[in-house]
Amino acid sequence: MPATISPLATLTPPCNSRAWSSHPHPHLPIVATACSDKTVRIYSLTNFAQQSSIAGGHKRSIRSCAWKPNSVGESVLATGSFDASAGIWRRWEEGAGKAEAAREVDFTSGLAGGDGAADEEDEEWRFAVILDGHDSEIKSLGFATTAPLLATCSRDKSVWIWEELEDDNFETVAVLQEHEGDVKCVAWSPAEELLASGSYDDQIRLWREDVDDWACCAMLEGHKGTVWWVEFESAERVGALAKTDGLNDEQKALLDVRDTAGPRLASCSDDMTLRIWKRVPKEKPSEPTGQGKMPSIWKNKDFDEEWVQEAILPQVHERAVYAFSWSKKTGRIVSTGSDGKIVVYEERWCNRSGADVAMRDVSPAPGAEEKVPGSGLTEWVAVAVTENAHDVFEVNHAVWAPRSDKDKRYDGEEVIVTTGDDGEVKVWTLDE
């Protein structure tokens, strides 16, 4: 393996029972960890210590949480619990939200990465509102980045979309019930109002607003087991494929098609695989911009979208893959699961130069597949693997986060944050 995953720190104190997932704040160097002890622990990624906690709001395990991306002058966290409710929590925080806006408010104390004890007493998390509606456990939730929307999903097979009309006033705008099993995960596209959900029914569905109603615009079939996690890639081209110098026409054409199609989706499953899915752009005079709203062309064309499986990542996991994270900085994917492994994958151009061309890379006859460049041009490679990441315990979650401790090696360096059945949250560096 060309890279090594090295332990950097274990956040303290750990939860003394299973911890489900950890979610990096959109701007501050902190993560929120959802724990089975009905609490959320907020840890600093600067000093790796617990900074605050949220307790007393839920009657059962907190399975997941989500930060509101554009809150101004405060942090807003949504929590999803096995008690079927979602909670919204607020805390004034300098540096949260947009930096300029934050200064307009008179804060009593700064908090970003601050020292724990004082913060905890002075700055409690304020319970804002509880979102009731689901019939059973909430599994996942997420705020859209392009609109004031929150999605929640549940064992009751439904996905709910909530619109925040004004502070703390959430209105249900959609209850989507096409899934035939628990909905395990939801994820918003970074480029448009498009929601993905993965389910116990082994399927992935994509949802969009059609005139006035939200509806399913695509169903992605392929996984042979529960879909545990879905996530879109960054809206911008990043990583090994970001550089356009020296590309041949075929490669440039692929990138053009990708820009037209919009961010791809990745998924992981109980079937031990991770898969990449892409939208097939429609034949039409004008093309989607991938920015903000869907172009007006959709209103006249069919609502349905066509999505196809683009790739299966190299098979490294030996048991269910519970979560992965698609880096917005490097385009790399990190995955983890029941086998306790952490795996990092990278997408690269296939090596097609001269004698190195492998049989599987033989180009199709000229013109044969001109229309759909893509398959065969790039390949996903596992670049780093570590085993027994949380000792012998299952690892429930892995996510990229900006590195924020004093030993950060370069601008934009990322760490991997993993969350396990041992109640621990661990931070890892990727060394190349």
Add this chain to the structure above:
Amino acid sequence: MDADKDNPNPTIVNASDLPSRRRSNPTAKRPTLFDSLIAPAYPSYAVPLDDLSSPEVSDAASDDEEDTPREEIDAQEIYDLISSIQDPEHPNSLASLAVVNLPDISISPPSSPNSRISTVTVLLTPTTAHCSLGTVIGLAVRVRLENALPPRFRIDVRLKEGTHTTADAVNKQLGDKERVAAAMENGTLVGVIRNMLSTCE
């Protein structure tokens, strides 16, 4: 009363015909194994286990001070852990109803020298092909093993192929850690499971 049961007249195996270790009294607790049940299963085991450390382990990766000797756990021991679980609707153990059978228990060793994770697979035979309690029985077995075995074991509990009309659906539920975790926060279900496991302690 009996008419309400899925299977009012199950076949019951004579206790003396159930598998056990010849060298030990089947009702006697195996001290080494049960020590590890009482003490927290992780990170360390009781010192007396030293003499049981398996050769398979000693040359495996143990670069970590916390690495403690592993006791051998075989199918018979898994069987002993779950055989006495009580059926939810009959006053009999899962072993005497032949729901749990020794040949249907297997243990897979770690898949590579670096891995420390073993897998225990238990195939259950419901007393009838439409037994509505298959999920509850499976859950009880899984919970029993999760509580009793060290965390290095992954536990797969399934209904034996061809024994149940909805085996696939039941198996999928039993394999879903999130559903199992949520079920164990359901007071009613926990009560039923606790009752079934009361004969184990």
